[in-house]
Amino acid sequence: MEITCQACSTKLTIPDEKVPQNAVFKVTCPKCQEKIQVSTKAEGAEAPTEAASAPAAPPPAPSPSVQDAATTESSMDQDFSEDMAPAEAAAEDDFVEDQKLALICFDQPKLQAAVKTALEGLGYTVHIPTKGEDAIQRLRQNKYDVVLLHEAYGGSVENNLVLQTLQPMAMPLRRHMCVGLVGKSFRTLDNMMAFVKSVSFVVAERELPKIKAITRQAVSGNDQFYRVFREALRDAGKT
Numbered sequence: 001m002e003i004t005c006q007a008c009s010t011k012l013t014i015p016d017e018k019v020p021q022n023a024v025f026k027v028t029c030p031k032c033q034e035k036i037q038v039s040t041k042a043e044g045a046e047a048p049t050e051a052a053s054a055p056a057a058p059p060p061a062p063s064p065s066v067q068d069a070a071t072t073e074s075s076m077d078q079d080f081s082e083d084m085a086p087a088e089a090a091a092e093d094d095f096v097e098d099q100k101l102a103l104i105c106f107d108q109p110k111l112q113a114a115v116k117t118a119l120e121g122l123g124y125t126v127h128i129p130t131k132g133e134d135a136i137q138r139l140r141q142n143k144y145d146v147v148l149l150h151e152a153y154g155g156s157v158e159n160n161l162v163l164q165t166l167q168p169m170a171m172p173l174r175r176h177m178c179v180g181l182v183g184k185s186f187r188t189l190d191n192m193m194a195f196v197k198s199v200s201f202v203v204a205e206r207e208l209p210k211i212k213a214i215t216r217q218a219v220s221g222n223d224q225f226y227r228v229f230r231e232a233l234r235d236a237g238k239t
Contacts, residue, residue: 104116
């Protein structure tokens with residue numbers, strides 16, 4: 001059974017064998033924690049009428065799986081978080097307030113694994129998209145603190161859809177995100193190259209073993225750069 005969270009538009013899938021039949025129940029969205037009400041009752045269904053003189057037959061005993069689900073609606077707030085998954089992507093970690101999110105876009109599995117480990121060591125919850133289109137969808141749905149991508153993600157520099165989406169992004173969105181671009185010909189933390197590529201910082205591919213320290217330094221510098229601007233917006237009541 002597929003359902004869509006009205007709060008965050010995440011598509012979720014519940015195994016059919018876990019869905020209560022002819023009942024109304026609630027599901028907690030694993031992403032935004034919104035309560036989703038689901039009904040499996042047939043529309044317009046009416047109870048069959050019995051002859052006035054005929055005694056009512058006792059209802060058949062429900063099977064254990066149905067009996068567990070056939071509770072009152074007020075108490076039927078079931079947790080299917082372990083069984084639900086987005087229809088087009090693997091389920092992410094459950095939402096945690098004030099968590100720091102990072103998105104990494106690498107085609108090379110070894111580089112991907114190394115960067116993921118480094119960012120997790122900095123306290124980020126790391127999301128790994130399956131392809132460029134998936135990454136763009138995630139950027140639209142989540143607020144990422146850090147995005148790290150290879151310049152040739154998607155096959156080549158020319159086909160890097162994620163970079164092409166980030167470069168013209170409006171500043172009200174970009175200033176909350178620290179974007180790092182990895183390339184073979186870059187000089188790490190070259191500010192001029194970062195400006196040319198419209199990213200926050202650049203990293204030489206050969207120096208990825210140091211990506212943890214490089215990202216920490218880049219994020220700190222990015223925060224200092226925008227701190228005064230953010231404070232001015234806050235004082236003006238625009239944040």
